[in-house]
Amino acid sequence: MSSESEKDKERLIQAAKLFFFHIRDLVSFINRFVELFNLTMKTQILPMNLNEESCIKDFFEQMIRNFKEMQLMVDGKHKQMQKEPLCSKVLTAVTPAVEKCATIAPHHTAEDMLKNIQTSGAALVLKTSHVLENLETSLSLLMQFPIMGLRLSDLYREETKEQSDVTSDATTSEKSTSPEHPKATTEETLRKLQDVLSPENAHTPVDTAADELEQFVKSMEITLQVLQKSIKTMEGDISVLTQVQGK
Known part of the structure; x- marks a missing residue:
């Protein structure tokens, strides 16, 4: 076996583990995003469960369904905002304007109005930023990769669960890929990856499969970055509104 072939095998195994x-991380970030969305939009979208024995396609389909559901809610709230000019104006105002709004409409408390503004503000930001549409599009493009037919456990299998608890910490991947974690069954993983990622007439099937999977991983990293930025923005908005409500 040539050293070049061994190098390609290692590339493919490392790409599978990183995937x-x-x-x-993607499921963890999406669950954090869903948590913040529920908080700001007053919804009850359920978080995702990670089952490593399920087909990878199932994960992506569920994520896309979640984003479609969120988009429908945002569109509905945005349309409602168009019919409420008073609250639309208050969206750009500070706390005293909320008190005035409550005075004009005495059957609503200032807290009620602030909650309504919080929800409307979140809907406006999500609508104008197109983040939900971008995430849905990104996941839909990833769905076109042939690797979708595999199970997550086909790529990497942990023998220890010391760090199996998925968190929203951005360093999850760095911690989980430490040398302490055992490797998957190498030959079995290589065979499955070559079967789905390399065409039958490929001159260097391992190299071709490694290239394909590395490209897929890079595309996933872009989606993760978009999610992280969106989470930070939503966390910042919630922090500001919480401070306002506490005054």
């Missing part, structure tokens, strides 16, 4: 942890 495995990217999926865990």
Whole structure:
């Protein structure tokens, strides 16, 4: 076996392992995004469960369904905002304007109005930023990769669960890919990856499969970055509104 072939095998195994942890991060980030969305939009979208024995396609389909559902809610709230000019104006005002709004409409308390403004503000930001549409499009493009037919456990299998708890910490991948974690069954993983990622007439099937999977991982990293930025923005908005409500 040539050293070049061994190098390609190692590339493919490392790409598969990185993909495995990217999926865990993706589910974790999406669940944090859903948590913040529920908080700001007053909804009850359920978080995702990570089942490593399920088909990878199932994860992506569920994520896309979640974003479609969120988009419908945002569109509905945005349309409602168009019919409420008073609250639309208050969106750009500070706390005293909320008190005035409550005075004009005495059957609403200032707290009620502030909650309504919080929800409307979140809907406006999500609508104008197109973040939900971008995430849905990104996941839909990833769905076109042939690797979708595999299970997550086909790529990497942990023998220890010391760090199996998925968190929203951005360092999850760095921690999980430490040397302490055992490797998957190498030959079995290589065979499955070559079967789905390399065409039958490929001159260097391992090299071709490694290139394909590395490209997929890079595309996933872009989606993770968009999610992280969106989460930070939503966390910042919630922090500001919380401070306002506490005054």
